[in-house]
Amino acid sequence: MRALAVGYVAALVAIPLGALAIAGIREGPRAILSALGRAEIRDALALTLAIAAAVAVVNALIGTLTAFVLVRCRFPGRRVFDALIDLPGMIPPFVAGVAMSVVLGSGLVGLGPFRWPADAPRPLPPIVLLAPLLFVTYPIVVRTVEPALRLADREAENDARAVGAGAGPIRRRNLLPAILPAVVSGALATLARAAGEFGAVILLVDWRAGAARPAAVVLADSVNADRAGATALALLALAAALVVAAHATAAVRAARWIGGDRGAHPGSLA
Amino acid sequence: MSAARATAGDRSLRRRLRDAALVAAALVYFAALVIVPLVALARAMAPDGFGRVIADVSLLTVVSPLVVTLVIATLATAANVVFGTAVACVLVREETPGRRILDALVTLSFFVAPIVAGYAILLAAAPDSRVGAGADAAPLPPWLGLSAAAAFASFPLFVRALEPSLARLRSEADDTTRIPGASGAASGWAGFWRVTVPGVRWGFARAVALSFACACGALGAFVGVTGAAPTGPRAATYAALEANRPGARTLVLLLLALAIALFAVARWAASLEQKD
Numbered sequence: 001m002r003a004l005a006v007g008y009v010a011a012l013v014a015i016p017l018g019a020l021a022i023a024g025i026r027e028g029p030r031a032i033l034s035a036l037g038r039a040e041i042r043d044a045l046a047l048t049l050a051i052a053a054a055v056a057v058v059n060a061l062i063g064t065l066t067a068f069v070l071v072r073c074r075f076p077g078r079r080v081f082d083a084l085i086d087l088p089g090m091i092p093p094f095v096a097g098v099a100m101s102v103v104l105g106s107g108l109v110g111l112g113p114f115r116w117p118a119d120a121p122r123p124l125p126p127i128v129l130l131a132p133l134l135f136v137t138y139p140i141v142v143r144t145v146e147p148a149l150r151l152a153d154r155e156a157e158n159d160a161r162a163v164g165a166g167a168g169p170i171r172r173r174n175l176l177p178a179i180l181p182a183v184v185s186g187a188l189a190t191l192a193r194a195a196g197e198f199g200a201v202i203l204l205v206d207w208r209a210g211a212a213r214p215a216a217v218v219l220a221d222s223v224n225a226d227r228a229g230a231t232a233l234a235l236l237a238l239a240a241a242l243v244v245a246a247h248a249t250a251a252v253r254a255a256r257w258i259g260g261d262r263g264a265h266p267g268s269l270a
Numbered sequence: 271m272s273a274a275r276a277t278a279g280d281r282s283l284r285r286r287l288r289d290a291a292l293v294a295a296a297l298v299y300f301a302a303l304v305i306v307p308l309v310a311l312a313r314a315m316a317p318d319g320f321g322r323v324i325a326d327v328s329l330l331t332v333v334s335p336l337v338v339t340l341v342i343a344t345l346a347t348a349a350n351v352v353f354g355t356a357v358a359c360v361l362v363r364e365e366t367p368g369r370r371i372l373d374a375l376v377t378l379s380f381f382v383a384p385i386v387a388g389y390a391i392l393l394a395a396a397p398d399s400r401v402g403a404g405a406d407a408a409p410l411p412p413w414l415g416l417s418a419a420a421a422f423a424s425f426p427l428f429v430r431a432l433e434p435s436l437a438r439l440r441s442e443a444d445d446t447t448r449i450p451g452a453s454g455a456a457s458g459w460a461g462f463w464r465v466t467v468p469g470v471r472w473g474f475a476r477a478v479a480l481s482f483a484c485a486c487g488a489l490g491a492f493v494g495v496t497g498a499a500p501t502g503p504r505a506a507t508y509a510a511l512e513a514n515r516p517g518a519r520t521l522v523l524l525l526l527a528l529a530i531a532l533f534a535v536a537r538w539a540a541s542l543e544q545k546d
Contacts, residue, residue: 001462002368005360008353009372012422013379016387019394026397062299069296073289081297083537088304090480090536091529092487094507098522099311135303189380196383198490199507216385216490223389223497231393234386241381245374 017238024235027228035232043212045236047126051214052195055133060187063141064179070142071149089139093132094199100131101203124204126212132200137190144186145179152178192244196237311526315519326520335509336524342413342505343485346420350428350481355474358432359466362440380426388419388494412502419491424484428477435473435543439466472543479536483529 024032035041069075070082088096104124152175198216205213215233222230316323326332361373379387395415467474489507496502510521 001356002360004353004356005372006368008349009357009375009379012349012353012418012425013375016390016394016422017378017382019397020386020390023393023397062296065292066296066300069289069293073293075290075293081300084300084304086536087530087533090483090533091308092483092489092507092525094487094489094510095311095522095525095529096307098315098510099307102310102314103307131303131307135307138300138303192381192383196385196490198383198385198493199487202489202511216383219385219389220490220493220497223392223494225497230389234389237383237386238390241378241383241386245377245381 020231020234020238023227023231027231031228032232032235035226035229036236038229040213041215041218041229041233044215044218044233047129047212048195048215051126051129051133052191054130055137055194056187056191058130058134059137059141059190060183063138063186063190064145064183066142067145067149067179070146071153085142086139088135089137091136092199093136093197094202096135097132097200097203100128100135100200104128104131104204124206126206128204129201129214132204133194133197136197136200137193140190140193141183141186144189145182148179148182149175188244188247192241195240308526312523315523315526317519323520323523326517327524329517329520331509332517332520332524335504335506335521338416338503339486339506339525342416342420343482345413345417346424346485347428347478347482349417349421350425351478354425354428354477354481355432358429358436359462361429361433362436376426376429379422380430382422384419384423384488384491385494387422388415388491388496390494391415391418391422392495412496415495416492416503416505419495420485420488423488423491424481427484428481431477431480432470432473435470435477436466438473439469442469472539472546475539476536476543479532479539483532483536486525486528486532 036045066085070078070085155178156175196216197214198220201214202217205217207213215237219230219233219237222233357372357376360369361376363369382390392415487507489505489511492505492508506521506525510518510525
């Protein structure tokens with residue numbers, strides 16, 4: 001069992017990522033750095049980071065709100081809504097991109113003749129890239145925060161019962177610190193997912209010369225044309241993934257610490 | 271006394287209003303972001319009605335990418351079922367040397383973008399050649415490359431979806447019965463089939479549906495492994511991207527229908543698991 005597990009992870013994950021690192025060494029650090037310094041790639045990185053950060057922030061807010069609504073509020077259709085949360089995460093990102101280009105490209109929802117975006121490239125401002133990314137990353141924060149919120153409620157109820165106080169005020173006071181780690185880890189996962197997404201954004205890319213394109217699109221363009229550029233981008237993405245994966249726990253711990261710190265001042269968040 | 275009651279009533283009313291506002295905000299956001307685009311998509315992809323869609327389904331340009339997608343997703347999911355289950359079993363055991371490294375690699379594979387994963391697989395198999403450029407220069411068979419890329423993209427989802435079910439089974443098992451199969455002994459394998467597999471069957475079904483859906487939609491992973499202009503077999507996501515391909519819209523609709531069907535399977539399995 002262990003041999004199967006280790007062998008598979010080595011063959012599927014470790015060896016390809018190692019090959020990527022070796023390709024970087026073979027290209028040489030100078031080639032990698034000069035590729036990263038090119039205007040096209042610099043623009044791509046700036047755009048990707050800005051868009052992914054915006055998606056992470058919006059999802060952190062909306063996802064927390066949605067998790068709160070699912071856990072705390074009773075309303076007709078709650079179970080259906082709860083079930084549908086996971087739907088956007090299972091739809092191919094590319095299909096989400098087509099849906100968004102239908103909505104944004106035709107101006108009117110479902111009305112008027114649909115033009116395949118490749119037929120009539122009508123450049124849209126880069127902010128439209130947010131739409132499909134928000135779509136595909138929608139469930140992440142909701143499903144990270146929801147269990148934390150349930151746990152926090154249960155613990156706060158027990159605490160309140162233990163001190164013999166009314167459950168209401170105590171629950172409210174401890175809410176944010178208790179769920180902050182989950183919000184942070186959900187936002188980090190969203191950031192990583194949004195930064196690397198290709199299928200969702202490909203139809204909304206501005207193809208005019210000189211326009212900034214998402215890093216994943218530039219990488220796809222470079223695979224056969226510009227190995228140094230592709231390898232540089234992939235190495236940077238791998239480094240970012242390593243940092244995020246290593247710090248996912250650290251960031252969550254930090255958020256917990258911040259949360260604990262705030263929790264020490266009762267009433268500050270009431 | 272009555273003043274206090276009035277304040278309490280005010281507070282409860284205010285909380286109810288606030289809750290209603292929050293619910294409305296969450297529902298409106300979801301409808302605007304997910305439901306409206308999907309409905310618009312379904313309408314735009316079938317501009318001539320669904321009779322045309324049904325006629326399109328027989329087109330070779332629709333059938334062949336769909337078959338490619340299903341074969342690749344099946345191969346990737348099969349690999350995840352066999353090996354990903356082993357990984358999840360090792361991960362739910364507490365004290366194993368190397369468990370943390372394995373866990374770290376699964377986490378890392380989750381954070382590596384599919385397109386980077388695809389490109390890394392290309393580099394591992396063919397450091398010098400260009401797979402998309404010429405068939406003679408490609409030591410990596412396109413089927414294998416696409417399947418491996420799809421497996422990489424869906425692997426962490428499969429493992430992370432299966433882990434909670436295995437962990438629950440483990441905690442339910444009392445001290446006398448260890449999780450069979452995790453021990454690796456011959457009797458362990460028998461126990462794996464007798465106890466572990468039936469015990470996690472719904473979690474397993476859910477993980478398979480998630481993994482299959484991810485493998486079907488892994489356009490980024492495919493493009494990473496083939497480059498922007500592949501010459502070999504095209505998966506449905508890539509084929510639909512090609513301008514003026516007859517039936518491209520039908521292909522998008524079929525992908526959407528497949529995703530919704532897999533979503534229904536995953537939900538169904540999750541609800542059955544909750545009942546168990």
